[in-house]
Amino acid sequence: xxxxxxxxxxxxxxxxxxxxxxxxxxxxxxxxxxxxxxxxxxxxxxxxxxxxxxxxxxxxxxxxxxxxxxxxxxxxxxxxxxxxxxxxxxxxxxxxxxxxxxxxxxxxxxxxxxxxxxxxxxxxxxxxxxxxxxxxxxxxxxxxxxxxxxxxxxxxxxxxxxxxxxxxxxxxxxxxxxxxxxxxxxxxxxxxxxxxxxxxxxxxxxxxxxxxxxxxxxxxxxxxxxxxxxxxxxxxxxxxxxxxxxxxxxxxxxxxxxxxxxxxxx
Numbered sequence: 001x002x003x004x005x006x007x008x009x010x011x012x013x014x015x016x017x018x019x020x021x022x023x024x025x026x027x028x029x030x031x032x033x034x035x036x037x038x039x040x041x042x043x044x045x046x047x048x049x050x051x052x053x054x055x056x057x058x059x060x061x062x063x064x065x066x067x068x069x070x071x072x073x074x075x076x077x078x079x080x081x082x083x084x085x086x087x088x089x090x091x092x093x094x095x096x097x098x099x100x101x102x103x104x105x106x107x108x109x110x111x112x113x114x115x116x117x118x119x120x121x122x123x124x125x126x127x128x129x130x131x132x133x134x135x136x137x138x139x140x141x142x143x144x145x146x147x148x149x150x151x152x153x154x155x156x157x158x159x160x161x162x163x164x165x166x167x168x169x170x171x172x173x174x175x176x177x178x179x180x181x182x183x184x185x186x187x188x189x190x191x192x193x194x195x196x197x198x199x200x201x202x203x204x205x206x207x208x209x210x211x212x213x214x215x216x217x218x219x220x221x222x223x224x225x226x227x228x229x230x231x232x233x234x235x236x237x238x239x240x241x242x243x244x245x246x247x248x249x250x251x252x253x254x255x256x257x258x259x260x261x262x263x264x265x266x
Contacts, residue, residue: 157181182200
């Protein structure tokens with residue numbers, strides 16, 4: 001009984017790391033070829049790594065240096081920027097993933113914008129038209145449609161409603177050192193910059209949280225909640241930096257003092 005190989009590379013021997021790397025490149029080029037045959041656009045077929053299964057819809061574009069691990073699905077019209085890592089995630093239609101974003105165990109709804117430099121950790125479930133901007137991390141949270149966190153935020157163990165704006169520097173304080181707690185943000189909430197939501201806590205529908213607020217109790221719906229120290233202005237003189245004397249002069253003074261003391265002893 002004999003067997004016929006479909007391609008020459010299937011019979012190539014591997015006896016060194018160099019040969020293994022060369023064979024891996026052949027495999028990746030074959031994977032890239034299959035994607036392009038299915039209508040996927042690759043910026044450079046030689047610079048993509050598929051370490052699992054990648055299913056793509058029509059008119060998907062993948063830039064250079066992207067790595068796909070596990071089971072990944074990219075729906076039609078999705079664009080993935082350079083040097084992104086996507087692992088075990090489902091990406092909806094017409095999603096734009098900007099450069100250097102990491103998605104792991106995430107679900108992203110149609111028309112959403114991710115990154116650059118965004119991180120979606122396991123359990124991140126985004127509805128349609130959600131914006132997750134630069135240096136924003138989402139973990140084990142559901143975010144409803146048309147909500148956005150565009151800058152420097154952390155959303156963990158949370159349920160976020162529709163049309164919510166999460167300001168720059170906002171974090172959900174979900175961990176007390178032992179257990180994780182949930183934050184609930186209802187629809188149409190506006191959260192000012194540099195806000196800390198100490199879980200467990202709920203922000204009512206239509207509420208506004210002033211910038212710099214540390215929220216430790218539930219915020220009522222349709223009201224402004226502010227929690228910060230009162231601003232004061234004082235008469236004050238800024239200290240002036242004193243000039244330092246050269247170290248050489250100090251050494252000279254010490255020598256003179258030593259000579260004088262030795263003369264006195266004589």
